[in-house]
Amino acid sequence: MLTAENALVVVIDIQDRMMPSIHAHEELEKRTASLIKGCRILDVPVLVTQQYTKGLGETTLALKEALGEFDPIEKITFSCCGAPEFTDKLKTSERKNIIITGVECHICVQLTVLDLLADGYNVYVVADCVGSRREFDYKYAIKRMRQAGAVFTTMESVLFEFLVRADHPKRKEISNIVK
Secondary structure, X not given: OOOOOOEEXXXXXXXXXXXXXXXXXXXXXXXXXXXXXXXXXXXXXXXXXXXXXXXXXXXXXXXXXXXXXXXXXXXOOOOHHHOHHHHHHHHHHOOOEEEEEEEOHHHHHHHHHHHHHHOXXXXXXXXXXXXXXXXXXXXXXXXXXXXHOOEEEOHHHHHHHHHOOOOOOOHHHHHHHHO
């Protein structure tokens, strides 16, 4: 089970110059911002990566607003696990349930998921918060990650799994976010 105490969210490369070419990017960005807002309410840590910021731009404005103050992890490797700062922060967190969002699903997301699984993490991919330019690439990345052992879920499912109960003190705040 995912809990707010045992999970960490990774937002992979949702950047200004990348997003316009991603299939259904507006919905993906909106849902990812909702997930981040919910995680902030529930004190779930969020790590954010940026692939080659000089060329692809910064994290999008919608996500910056949802994140508040944050320090993105710059990377040039496709897998986040190739960035020492990322793996250091992951180890320091001592959380074994890693929730994945981001782009592109068939490149940086998939390679990160495969590396995390190989390193013994429990990996949850938020299907409505990952994307690729082409649906074809997205579909095959989903199949490969599932075959490798990743669990697929949705933004709303993650947030309500964190709540556990309808009488959770933060339920109304979370309900307002997912509407």
